[in-house]
Amino acid sequence: MIIQAMRLDIHNLPKTDLPLIPGVPVRCDPFCIEEQLPYVITEPCIGVKDKSCIEVCPVKCIATDENEEMYFIDPVACINCGYCEPVCPINAIFDEFQLPPDQRIYLRKNREFYEK
Numbered sequence: 171m172i173i174q175a176m177r178l179d180i181h182n183l184p185k186t187d188l189p190l191i192p193g194v195p196v197r198c199d200p201f202c203i204e205e206q207l208p209y210v211i212t213e214p215c216i217g218v219k220d221k222s223c224i225e226v227c228p229v230k231c232i233a234t235d236e237n238e239e240m241y242f243i244d245p246v247a248c249i250n251c252g253y254c255e256p257v258c259p260i261n262a263i264f265d266e267f268q269l270p271p272d273q274r275i276y277l278r279k280n281r282e283f284y285e286k
């Protein structure tokens with residue numbers, strides 16, 4: 171919960187007041203909504219949906235519905251713990267910094283699921 175609060179604080183700051191801490195990466199541009207997702211579920215999940223990730227997520231922020239072919243991570247609720255990434259049997263979950271270029275569209279797809 172502390173990590174989530176820090177992320178929200180950063181996003182509420184004017185751009186000129188961004189805290190610049192040497193050695194601590196700023197995960198994203200606070201004005202770029204596309205980047206506000208620490209972990210991302212990507213294309214390989216389509217048609218698999220085996221639920222391994224949701225079983226380990228401590229804040230239950232991974233979900234789907236009957237109309238979707240894959241699961242999605244809630245960018246607001248995710249606490250960036252990383253528990254979900256290694257349990258996916260088909261390596262469909264990536265830290266945003268490790269996301270393959272051809273899978274960056276899933277940043278938007280994960281977020282949009284929770285905006286419906």
Ligand code: SF4
Pocket residue numbers: 209226227228229230231232243247248249250251252253254255
């Ligand atoms: S990083 Fe942690 S909180 Fe975020 S989706 Fe994965 S298990 Fe859940």
Ligand code: SF4
Pocket residue numbers: 211212214215216218219220221222223224241257258259260261262263
């Ligand atoms: S563990 Fe991987 S394949 Fe299974 S539901 Fe989660 S993201 Fe999809």
